[in-house]
Amino acid sequence: MDDDEARLLTRARDGEVEAFAEFVRRFERRVRAVLGRLLDDERDVDEAAQDTFVQAWRNLDRFRGDAAPFTWLYRIAVNEALQRVRRKRLDTRPLPDVEEAPASPMPGARGPDDQAEEQEELAFLAARIRALDFDLRAPLVLRDVEGLSNQEVADALGLTVPAAKSRIHRARMQLREEFQQWRDPSA
Structure with a gap:
């Protein structure tokens, strides 16, 4: 477990809003990335990410330190995604956009x-x-x-x-x- 991240959560639990803001800054991209792979709609990703951090803030007192802070946060994010999936009951999913493949590090290695x-x-x-x-x-x-x-x-x-x-x-x-x-x- 990252002690610095756990300390941020402890400080946030003690009412230090800036500590929680730093925690959000550290994990927002990773949470959004996970949600983006679990949800189909970008609006759902935005809302689920926001709801994830709202739920984390509201439940700071439930973080016991048994798991790493990001594991605790991922559980909240996955639960948010699951709630949205259950609500929508999507049977078909659109083909996602795939980023361009990175350029080969050796010119001519791949055509x-x-x-x-x-x-x-x-x-x-x-x-x-x-x-x-x-x-x-x-x-x-x-x-x-x-x-x-x-x-x-x-x-x-x-x-x-x-x-x-x-x-x-x-x-x-x-x-x-x-x-x-x-x-x-x-x-």
Whole structure:
């Protein structure tokens, strides 16, 4: 656990608004990134991010320090996203925008065809991740995109570590199968 972040929360709990503002500055981008991968609509991301920090402020007294501050915050963010997903009950999701692939560090290492193929694969995977059930998508995003440990994923989602690992595995297997079918439809 980052002691500095825990101290910020302690100071905020003691009424120091600037400490909480600093906490928000440190984590806003990461919270928005997670929410952006869990929610389809940019307005929902904006509202969920704001609601995440409002809930964190209101529940500062519930932060016990058992988990890292960002794990505690991610749990709030995931709960906000889950509430929105449940309310909307979206069955279809639009293909997300995928940023351009970064330029190759070695000129000529990858040609335009390779880059285009990589972009197509990334777009396919991003769309398939968005199409996963929320119960599989959330742990996968937290683990593979955000880089949280299995323990942190479990803490953030209120799961046991084996349950988190199982969901991550199931999500990966589903994506692998869909990717293989997409790459080789005759298989």
